[in-house]
Amino acid sequence: MFKWNPWADLEAMRGYMDRLWGAPGADERGGCLWSPAADVLETPSAYVLRVELPGLPLEAVTLEAVGRELRISGRRPPERDVPGTVFLAVERPQGPFARTFALPADADAEAVTAALKDGLLTVTIPRKPPAGSGPLRG
Numbered sequence: 561m562f563k564w565n566p567w568a569d570l571e572a573m574r575g576y577m578d579r580l581w582g583a584p585g586a587d588e589r590g591g592c593l594w595s596p597a598a599d600v601l602e603t604p605s606a607y608v609l610r611v612e613l614p615g616l617p618l619e620a621v622t623l624e625a626v627g628r629e630l631r632i633s634g635r636r637p638p639e640r641d642v643p644g645t646v647f648l649a650v651e652r653p654q655g656p657f658a659r660t661f662a663l664p665a666d667a668d669a670e671a672v673t674a675a676l677k678d679g680l681l682t683v684t685i686p687r688k689p690p691a692g693s694g695p696l697r698g
Contacts (some may be wrong), residue, residue, distance in 0.1 A: 592633070594653035600661070607667055607685040611659065614679030615652075621681060625669035630685065633658040666690070 601608040611632060613621065621634040638654045640647055663669055668686045675682050 592658040593655040594657045595659050596632075596657055598659055598661075604687075606687055607664070609661060609681075609683040609685070611681040611683070612679060613676065613681050616676070616679075618674070618676040618681075621674075621676065623672065623674055623683065625663070625672060628663045628665075628667075628669075629660050630663055630669065630672070630683070631658060631660045632681070632683070 597612045599610040601610070609630075609632070613634070613636075616634060616636060620636075621632065624631045624633075633656070635656045636652075636654050640650070663685065666687045668688045671686045673684045
């Protein structure tokens with residue numbers, strides 16, 4: 561499900577470089593300017609995603625399960641409109657973001673839960689029991 565791709569960092573760098581030289585605000589992710597860092601864990605009963613979203617409330621995040629994919633998206637508004645303040649550097653990403661994760665066959669996409677605490681979004685995707693492991697009926 562969540563195999564490490566050694567080329568992912570190179571692909572991400574290529575995407576950032578393409579955006580640098582391309583039209584501002586547009587890229588192959590439908591206008592998303594950044595992707596939050598994420599950890600993916602597997603337990604016997606669930607898959608867990610931990611996504612870094614400091615400064616965002618849960619209401620600013622959208623989770624969508626479509627088919628065998630889970631999409632996490634939202635927007636971090638710019639903080640440049642602070643009267644009497646001059647920003648000398650802006651390094652934290654702003655604007656729209658999105659991440660898409662492939663769901664394994666045993667993921668229960670209808671029972672996904674999410675919590676956001678201290679800037680860490682934790683998404684829990686329960687695993688369905690293996691076929692034929694339910695109670696015996698006679």
